[in-house]
Amino acid sequence: MPSTISGLLVILFAILPGVPGNSLYQRIVGKDRKEGQWSAVIRMIGFSVGGLMLYVLVGGLVNAPLPTYISPTTFTNFTIDRATLLTISWALSGHFIGSVLTSLIFSGIILTINRWSKTTEYPDTWDKFAGKYVEKHWVVVKLNDGDAYTGILERADTSVEQNERDLILKEPAKYSNEEKNYYATTYQYLFLPGSIIASIGVVCNPNDERLTIIGAPIFLARQEQQEEVDHE
Numbered sequence: 001m002p003s004t005i006s007g008l009l010v011i012l013f014a015i016l017p018g019v020p021g022n023s024l025y026q027r028i029v030g031k032d033r034k035e036g037q038w039s040a041v042i043r044m045i046g047f048s049v050g051g052l053m054l055y056v057l058v059g060g061l062v063n064a065p066l067p068t069y070i071s072p073t074t075f076t077n078f079t080i081d082r083a084t085l086l087t088i089s090w091a092l093s094g095h096f097i098g099s100v101l102t103s104l105i106f107s108g109i110i111l112t113i114n115r116w117s118k119t120t121e122y123p124d125t126w127d128k129f130a131g132k133y134v135e136k137h138w139v140v141v142k143l144n145d146g147d148a149y150t151g152i153l154e155r156a157d158t159s160v161e162q163n164e165r166d167l168i169l170k171e172p173a174k175y176s177n178e179e180k181n182y183y184a185t186t187y188q189y190l191f192l193p194g195s196i197i198a199s200i201g202v203v204c205n206p207n208d209e210r211l212t213i214i215g216a217p218i219f220l221a222r223q224e225q226q227e228e229v230d231h232e
Contacts, residue, residue, distance in 0.1 A: 017052070031127075067095055129202075130156040150175070151171050
């Protein structure tokens with residue numbers, strides 16, 4: 001097999017195991033929408049190398065097959081037979097598993113640092129909002145033209161720019177300024193492009209834990225505060 005093809009196969013096997021690890025990392029930590037392609041490739045290689053090291057260390061204890069596919073000489077005089085393919089498959093599977101575990105460990109370290117520093121690795125506030133806080137809740141969506149809808153958030157685009165955060169509302173109801181209430185429309189689903197959305201709120205459920213009472217004033221008037229102090 002030509003040396004050029006052998007080298008390409010080695011590069012492929014060097015990067016490929018890091019792909020699922022990188023995808024898992026982005027789901028756990030967040031995704032930088034402005035990140036360059038080479039930065040993501042370098043991270044994939046890092047997870048792949050980490051997974052390879054983990055596989056070799058653990059594999060040495062159980063006599064697992066060596067990852068011969070990382071050497072160009074493996075494909076120079078490569079012959080297809082069941083034993084060779086089985087050996088490469090076992091090693092590659094372990095490599096993939098090691099890369100995913102490396103990603104989990106690294107993601108945990110990053111999240112711990114973020115909690116300690118009270119910061120986030122990437123600006124993923126919208127992703128957290130749409131993925132965590134909206135579940136089993138109705139939402140109120142206000143549009144740039146002043147119209148407002150409420151409904152069940154069926155789908156929301158995440159890890160995209162602000163004007164691309166498109167939504168699909170299930171059983172949407174439109175707000176009536178005259179009646180001061182929301183009324184169900186004939187639509188079963190309503191698509192709202194992110195470019196026309198001004199704000200989104202999550203409607204409180206009866207079983208939600210709250211520090212405040214809905215409709216009650218948050219801060220007492222200064223006179224009432226003084227009366228309470230005097231009473232004490």
